[in-house]
Amino acid sequence: MSQLELRDITVERGGRPVVKDVTITVPAGEVTALLGPNGAGKSSLVLAVGGVLRPRPGSVLLDGTELAGQRPERIRAAGVAIVPEGRRLLPDLSVDDNIRVATYALSKKDAADGRARALELFPRLGQRLTVPARLLSGGEQQMVVLAQALVSQPRYILIDELSLGLAPVIVNQLIPVIREVAASGVGILLIEQFATVALSLATGAHVMEGGVLRYSGTAAELKEHPDRLHSAYLLRGSAVEASAVLDGSVAEALGDASGAGEKAELRPVRAVPHMMPR
Ligand SMILES: Nc1ncnc2c1ncn2[C@@H]1O[C@H](COP(=O)(O)OP(=O)(O)O)[C@@H](O)[C@H]1O
Numbered sequence: 001m002s003q004l005e006l007r008d009i010t011v012e013r014g015g016r017p018v019v020k021d022v023t024i025t026v027p028a029g030e031v032t033a034l035l036g037p038n039g040a041g042k043s044s045l046v047l048a049v050g051g052v053l054r055p056r057p058g059s060v061l062l063d064g065t066e067l068a069g070q071r072p073e074r075i076r077a078a079g080v081a082i083v084p085e086g087r088r089l090l091p092d093l094s095v096d097d098n099i100r101v102a103t104y105a106l107s108k109k110d111a112a113d114g115r116a117r118a119l120e121l122f123p124r125l126g127q128r129l130t131v132p133a134r135l136l137s138g139g140e141q142q143m144v145v146l147a148q149a150l151v152s153q154p155r156y157i158l159i160d161e162l163s164l165g166l167a168p169v170i171v172n173q174l175i176p177v178i179r180e181v182a183a184s185g186v187g188i189l190l191i192e193q194f195a196t197v198a199l200s201l202a203t204g205a206h207v208m209e210g211g212v213l214r215y216s217g218t219a220a221e222l223k224e225h226p227d228r229l230h231s232a233y234l235l236r237g238s239a240v241e242a243s244a245v246l247d248g249s250v251a252e253a254l255g256d257a258s259g260a261g262e263k264a265e266l267r268p269v270r271a272v273p274h275m276m277p278r
C-alpha cells in the first residue's frame, strides 16, 4: 500500500521551532485531515514537505524514498504537489496561462494530459480560460490553484486551507472534487478551517497546536469525541475559539456522518476576532 510518510519533522522559522517532531502518514486514495488553530505550524509543515522550507531534522518518505531536503521541483517531479495558502496567481495572465505555467517541467504529452484532467475536474475553468486571473472570483481562483497542483498528476497532494475566505456554496462545489481526486488513488493531506468539511472527507485525522500533534487517529473517532478537538483548542486558553470550531462543525458532523459537509452550516474558525489572518 503506497503512502507518504512525514516522520519526526521539525521546522525552524525565525530561529525557533514552529513544527516539533511531527509524524503523519498520508495513505494513497484517502483524505487525511490536519486541523488546528492559527499559528499551529500547519503551513510550515506543508512548506517543509514541498521543499520550500527545510525540515531539520525530519523525513519525507514516498514509499520509502527520502524526499526531505530536495528541491521543490524534484519533490513535485517525484509525485508530491502542494497547494500553498494564499492563492497566488499571476493576475494579468489568463486562466489557461496560469495553468500552463504549472506544466513547464512536464513533457508535452504529460502537460496536455494533466491540463485535460484538471479541466475535467473543474469544467467551470474551461469556460473561463481566456479570463485574466485578477477578474476571477475567490472560488475560481482556488480552482485554478488546485488545477495548478493537479496538472502534474501528483500521487500525493497537500492542500493548505481549501476553503479559507470562500462562501459555503463554493466550498460545497470543491468537496466532490476532493473526493473524486482521492477516489482516483491520490493521497490528500487536507488542512481545513471547517472541521465538518475536513472530517466528512477524511479517514485519518490529526490536530496540531503549538507545533506539536495533540491528536492522531481516525476522523470517525474525532467526530465521536469532539472533546479531543475541543481540548486541543482549549490548550490555547480560549473557550470561544473551541466553541467556534465545535459549534456547527464537529457537532453537525456527529449528527450526519454521511456527507455532512454538504449540508452542515459552515462556520469558520477564523471568524473569531483574535484568530483573523495576519
Ligand atoms: N516567515 C516566518 N518567519 C518566522 N516565523 C514565522 C513565519 N511564518 C510563520 N511563522 C511563525 O510560525 C508559526 C507557525 O505558523 P504557520 O505554519 O503559518 O501556522 P498555521 O498554518 O497553523 O497557522 C507561527 O508562530 C508563526 O508566527
Ligand SMILES: [Mg+2]
Pocket: 042, 043, 044, 085, 160
Ligand atoms: Mg496556515
